Amino acid sequence: MQAFSTTGSTIRPMQHRDLEAIEQLQLAGDLCGASLESTQYKRRARNWFPLVQFVSWFPNPIQHLCRIYVAEVNGQVVGFIRVSPFNSSRSTWQIDEIEVAQGSSRAAIGTHLIRYCLEACWEARTWLLEVDVNAKDAIALYRQNGFQPLAQLTDWEISAEGLTDLAQHQPDLPNLLPVSNADAILLYQLDTASLPPQIRQVYDISVNDFRCSLVDRLIGHSQYMLNNVREVSGYVYEPQRKAAIAYFSVLVRHPASKPQTKRSAQPAHRAQITVHPAYTWLYAELMAQIARIIRQQAGSDRYSLWVSSADYQPEREAYFEQIQAATRSHGLLMARSVWHKIREAKPALDALQLSKMLSGFQPAHKPVPGRIDAIPPAHPDELS
The missing domain is CATH 3.40.630.30 (Gcn5-related N-acetyltransferase (GNAT))
Structure with a gap:
């Protein structure tokens, strides 16, 4: 370019x-x-x-x-x-x-x-x-x-002591399944149901966004190795509705990673949660499951957990306030649309201007329509 x-x-x-x-x-x-x-x-x-x-x-x-x-x-x-x-x-x-x-x-x-x-x-x-x-x-x-404001985002931090308390609770998730490409349609339906229409239109998410190819897995694995983290994900399946009602993904940082500096102020672990609006009681169960995963994978209690929530998720923010999570940052989601003008390409023959080049083969004057003769009458001998 x-x-x-x-x-x-x-x-x-x-x-x-x-x-x-x-x-x-x-x-x-x-x-x-x-x-x-x-x-x-x-x-x-x-x-x-x-x-x-x-x-x-x-x-x-x-x-x-x-x-x-x-x-x-x-x-x-x-x-x-x-x-x-x-x-x-x-x-x-x-x-x-x-x-x-x-x-x-x-x-x-x-x-x-x-x-x-x-x-x-x-x-x-x-x-x-x-x-x-x-x-x-x-x-x-x-x-x-x-760019115009679209939504407000809040980052909540759960301390290491708070994760220890959450891990004491036994999560009630009987239909917790691992995520695979075969579950892409279920996760797409869950994401569609959990987003407001204006956010859904801007994101323009399809089923393919929930599938992961082999090359994507390799690139993601290399990035996790560079950051010294490990990803664990799962979703909750509702057999009666035959739909996914909750999803979580947590990035667990290995305890051997470098300590965070004051300037970066980066959390050790990062979690993403999607819950169907009709099953908001699953927030407590999912957070208990995430706390147990961090305790098993990291094996250390010195790191905290960061989770984001938007202003259109009041139940999630109410739950974080209930467990006394700390508010660390407030963000603003902004968006704008762009329309690119596509130039219409004319056919190559139009650029040659054949009508002018072949003007000599065209008639000099407008042709005059000729007389249409009627069928001649039959000979008298033929009539007899």
């Missing part, structure tokens, strides 16, 4: 020589207002860039797994942006991280990076991002580029 230059800044795909500058922007930048996942992504550029570069050599859908662009001014990297597809059809993309160096043209460079991605990723019809509610500069930048 060609470099894009506007008002002295040039935007181009990231190269290996940009890693050091990107790491410096990550350490000093505060514009992105990134969510927890993108913060965990920081300071690991030298680990994930060789994988992204290797995958981009092959013509397969995985080459669009992640795109990173940098902004240059006078040959110096002053900003970068990382985007990735949100669903399997790549109709919805998300801004994972954006950082710009300190300066007077900070907002202008951030706008150029965002608009470049809006034009470069032609598959995207909708864009998503998560930003901290306290990142005023980031919210102003995103609003300036057409």
Whole structure:
């Protein structure tokens, strides 16, 4: 892809020589207002860039797994942006991280990076991002580029002592099953029932988003090895309705991992929960099951657990308040739509203008219709 230059800044795909500058922007930048996942992504550029570069050599859908662009001014990297597809059809993309160096043209460079991605990723019809509610500069930048608030997100932290108390409860989950590709339709129906219509429309999730190919498993396993975590997932099946009514996925960090720093403030474990609106009493059972899994897999009680909830899930927030979970961060989910104008391609024969080239073969004047003669009468001899 060609470099894009506007008002002295040039935007181009990231190269290996940009890693050091990107790491410096990550350490000093505060514009992105990134969510927890993108913060965990920081300071690991030298680990994930060789994988992204290797995958981009092959013509397969995985080459669009992640795109990173940098902004240059006078040959110096002053900003970068990382985007990735949100669903399997790549109709919805998300801004994972954006950082710009300190300066007077900070907002202008951030706008150029965002608009470049809006034009470069032609598959995207909708864009998503998560930003901290306290990142005023980031919210102003995103609003300036057409992003509107969609929902509020809250990160809850359950302490190690709280996990120990939850593990004492025996969960009542008789139909707890492991997740496989054969259960994709059940998980899709559960996700559809648990999301509001406006969120469901923006996410544009299909059944294929709940299936995992062999290549996806290998990439996910390599990422978990780099982060020294292990994923455990399962869902609760209702035999009478023949439907999944709850799902959970927990990332358990190994106790041999590096201790978290004050700057990153990263939780040791991360859990994702989806519960059918008619079975909200399963929150207590699922959290007890997750606490037991963490206790068995990690074998250590020094790490806490982080779980997210949205403002359209009041039962989940009420349960976390009941178990005295701590509120650690408030995020804002923002979205915008993009329509790409498709140029109509004219047929090649129309460009040749054959009507003018073959004008000599056309009649000079409009032909005059001739007289239509009637059938001549029969000869008298033939009548006799």
